[in-house]
Amino acid sequence: MKLDFEHQQSAHCESGVTSSLLRSSSGGKITExxxxxxGAGLFFCYIPLIKINNGPxxxxxxxxGLIFKRTCNALGIPVVRxxxxxxxxAEAALMQCLQQGQPAGxxxxxxxxxxxxxxxxxxxxxxxxxxxxxxxxRYLISDPVMExxxxxxxxxxxxxxxxxxxxxxxxxxxxxxxxxxxxxEQIRKAIIKGIKNNVNQMLHIPGxxxxxxxxxxxxxxxxxxxxxxxxxxxxxxxxxxVRMQEEIGTGGGGFRYxxxxxxxxxxxxxxxxxxxxxxxxxxxxxxxWRTSAVHAAGIYKGRLGSQSDFDQMGDYxxxxxxxxxxxxxxxxxxxx
Amino acid sequence: xxKEQVPQDxxxxxxxxxxxxxxxxxxxxxxxxxxxxxEVKTEALDVAWQDVxxxxxxxxxxxLNGEASPVLFFMEYRLMDMxxxxxxxxxxxxxxxxxLKPEVFVSLSEKKLQKYADAFNTSVADLKNMTVHEA
Numbered sequence: 256m257k258l259d260f261e262h263q264q265s266a267h268c269e270s271g272v273t274s275s276l277l278r279s280s281s282g283g284k285i286t287e288x289x290x291x292x293x294g295a296g297l298f299f300c301y302i303p304l305i306k307i308n309n310g311p312x313x314x315x316x317x318x319x320g321l322i323f324k325r326t327c328n329a330l331g332i333p334v335v336r337x338x339x340x341x342x343x344x345a346e347a348a349l350m351q352c353l354q355q356g357q358p359a360g361x362x363x364x365x366x367x368x369x370x371x372x373x374x375x376x377x378x379x380x381x382x383x384x385x386x387x388x389x390x391x392x393r394y395l396i397s398d399p400v401m402e403x404x405x406x407x408x409x410x411x412x413x414x415x416x417x418x419x420x421x422x423x424x425x426x427x428x429x430x431x432x433x434x435x436x437x438x439x440e441q442i443r444k445a446i447i448k449g450i451k452n453n454v455n456q457m458l459h460i461p462g463x464x465x466x467x468x469x470x471x472x473x474x475x476x477x478x479x480x481x482x483x484x485x486x487x488x489x490x491x492x493x494x495x496x497v498r499m500q501e502e503i504g505t506g507g508g509g510f511r512y513x514x515x516x517x518x519x520x521x522x523x524x525x526x527x528x529x530x531x532x533x534x535x536x537x538x539x540x541x542x543x544w545r546t547s548a549v550h551a552a553g554i555y556k557g558r559l560g561s562q563s564d565f566d567q568m569g570d571y572x573x574x575x576x577x578x579x580x581x582x583x584x585x586x587x588x589x590x591x
Numbered sequence: 592x593x594k595e596q597v598p599q600d601x602x603x604x605x606x607x608x609x610x611x612x613x614x615x616x617x618x619x620x621x622x623x624x625x626x627x628x629x630e631v632k633t634e635a636l637d638v639a640w641q642d643v644x645x646x647x648x649x650x651x652x653x654x655l656n657g658e659a660s661p662v663l664f665f666m667e668y669r670l671m672d673m674x675x676x677x678x679x680x681x682x683x684x685x686x687x688x689x690x691l692k693p694e695v696f697v698s699l700s701e702k703k704l705q706k707y708a709d710a711f712n713t714s715v716a717d718l719k720n721m722t723v724h725e726a
Contacts, residue, residue, distance in 0.1 A: 266611040266623070288613070288621070308639065308670070309646075366670070367712070374603035374636055378675055402608045402625075419678035420671075494638035501632040512592060512613040516621035538615065542592060545631075552631040555638045 257388035260358050262397040262404045266513055268383040269322045270296055271399025272360045275385055277326070280434035284442060285326070292517030293329050293442075293449035294322030297510055298456055300465045301473045307421075308377060310495030313473065315510055317456070319362060319381035319422060323429060325452065329445035333432030338425040342413055345426030349386060352428060358387040358397075362427040364418020370398070370405045375502070380422040386412070443524040447591050450521070453514075454587045457579065467580040474572030481565045490555035493568065497548045497555075508548060511541030511579075529589055536582035540575055547571035594624045602628025603636065643670060654721060660696030661721045662687065665711040668723060679710035 261278070265271025270291035277285040291297075295317065302312040320336070327334045339345035352359045364380040365371055388395035393406040407415070416426045457466040464472060473496075480489035500508050515537035522530040550568055553559035594614040604610065605627035612626045650667040653659040666676055673684045680687070682703075689695045690703075704715045711718065 264611050266613060309642065309672075310639075370607070372603040372607050374640065377639075378670055400608070400610065420675035423678065491638055491642050494635040497631065497635040498639060501629065501635070509612060512621070516613045519621050534621075535619075538592070545592065548631050548635075552634050556634055 256353060257390065257395060258353065258356060258358055260385070260387035260397065263399070264402050265399040266509055267291065267296070267316075268399050269316075269319065269381075270294065270513070272383040272385055273323045273326050275397065275399065276323075276358065276360055276431055277330075277332070277434075277437070280332070280431065281437040281442075284437065284439075285330075286520065288513050288517035288520055289442070289446070290322060290326050291510075291513045292453070292521060293445045294324075294326040295449050295452035295456060296322045297453055297514045298465075299467070299469045299473075301469045301476070302464065308495065310492050313496055313499045315500055319383075320427075320429070323360065325449065326445070327431055329448045330437055330441055332434050332437075334429060335432050336427065336429040338427050340425070342417055342426065345416060345428075346409065346413065349428055350389070352430065353386065353389060357430050358385050359428045359430050360385055361412075361416055362424035362429075363415035364420070364424060365415070366418060367411070367414045369407065369411050370401070378418070378420045380418050380420055380424055439524060446521045446524055450586055450589075454583050457583045458587070467576045467583065470579065471573050471576035474569040474576065476569075477572065478566050478569035481560075481562055486560050489565070490557075490560075493551040494555040497551050500544060500548060508541050508544035511537050511544060515541065525591070527589055527591075529585065533582055533585050536578060536585070540578045540582065543571060543575050543578065547575070594622065597624045597626045598629035598631075599626060600628050600630040600633065602630075602633040604628060643667070651721065654693075657693055660691050660693045661718055662696060662707060663691050664721050665707070665713065665718065669711050671710075676710060680706045682706070 263271065263275055265274065265287045267287070270287045273290040273294060274285050274287045277290070298314065298317045300314045305312040324334055337348055339348065349359055361384055363382050363384060364378065365382045366376050366378045368376065368382070384399065385397040386394050387397055392408050394409065394412050396405045396407055398405055416424055418424060460466050463469065480492055484492065515534045518530045518534035518537065547568065550559070550571060554564055554568065592614045594616055597612045597614050609625040609627050611623050613621050614624045616622050646667045647664070650659065650664045654661055654664050673687055676687055677684050690699060701715065704718060708715045708718045713723070717723070
């Protein structure tokens with residue numbers, strides 16, 4: 256069984272899956288940047304005291320599942336999402352979904368994801384892919400970060416759907432419920448809602464750890480890493496920061512570019528000239544994230560390592576925080 | 592980022608698939624461009640793996656010196672921490688802590704060993720001998 260489904264590669268897994276699952280009802284209008292922006296995907300969070308892979312816990316994206324949920328909500332589309340405790344029921348529900356002609360979004364862990372290169376396989380459980388058919392024992396998989404479609408045996412798929420650890424997917428499947436055609440007016444309204452949502456989560460979450468304040472906070476922390484952790488461990492921490500920022504399916508520096516692309520598309524629906532200038536600010540922010548990553552690489556590869564190098568690294572993030580703060584304040588000021 | 596600046600350094604993923612990047616064309620309009628990888632990112636990944644390799648080597652030495660059971664070795668080999676291993680096996684963390692002691696490990700039932708073997712994607716025999724088959 257193979258559903259009529261067109262694979263599309265994207266930069267980020269969840270916005271890609273969202274865009275693909277909504278393609279038939281939106282006539283392809285919900286592009287990846289639109290899904291990312293409407294879903295208010297841009298985020299930053301530094302979680303102190305918690306360690307991931309023996310390094311700092313830093314997220315550049317919203318909580319898994321939110322992009323799909325928010326995008327559907329903003330467009331008035333009901334979301335079907337199921338979690339399972341039984342592996343048999345999880346597979347039966349997936350098969351039923353396919354039999355009804357519905358491709359299914361799945362949250363999976365990447366550690367046992369066989370078609371990924373080993374270098375990328377950590378215990379990261381918030382990857383997303385689409386199952387769009389089954390031929391004999393092989394499930395047909397559209398993984399948005401891959402150029403072409405792939406396959407997994409039913410055992411392999413079960414293993415990644417039931418990966419364990421933080422954010423365990425619990426066999427989760429999701430897809431849009433019944434949808435009529437999505438109109439341009441609906442998209443326009445959804446864009447405004449998405450921007451407001453993103454302004455809130457980057458500017459107005461209380462505390463020091465989330466949003467633009469979190470970026471500045473991390474910058475200040477980094478300046479102390481060399482003394483506190485020693486050069487080698489501090490280097491590993493910076494490598495982790497860069498991995499979270501740039502790794503497939505997580506984005507980071509790249510996320511800022513998707514958001515900039517979103518604002519350009521948003522302009523076409525809302526005709527607010529300001530969006531084009533604000534888009535440039537996010538391009539600048541993305542460039543600065545990348546510059547900081549190059550500098551971090553200098554440290555973790557041992558080309559740099561003095562305290563002033565760490566100060567410079569911290570200052571990059573403080574600069575990014577300022578830049579993104581201004582960009583979101585500008586978005587906040589728009590009179591819709 | 593301009594589309595000419597999209598990095599094309601061949602990384603581990605680049606050998607399997609290219610990645611989509613959003614970048615601007617000459618008029619400043621965003622478009623997508625494929626990238627085969629970025630050296631900065633590859634190096635960050637290398638650092639993470641060097642740390643992992645060091646932890647595995649350290650665990651192996653401890654097992655050979657009789658200071659820890661093979662559970663420690665496989666835990667590091669599979670990049671797991673106590674919490675993840677507890678989730679995969681169904682044991683409590685304090686139980687796993689006990690099982691890390693060589694003298695407790697040798698007395699474990701076949702059933703418990705099988706749980707560890709399943710979690711580590713290996714066999715009970717290989718678990719006991721600290722043998723790995725995958726590259």
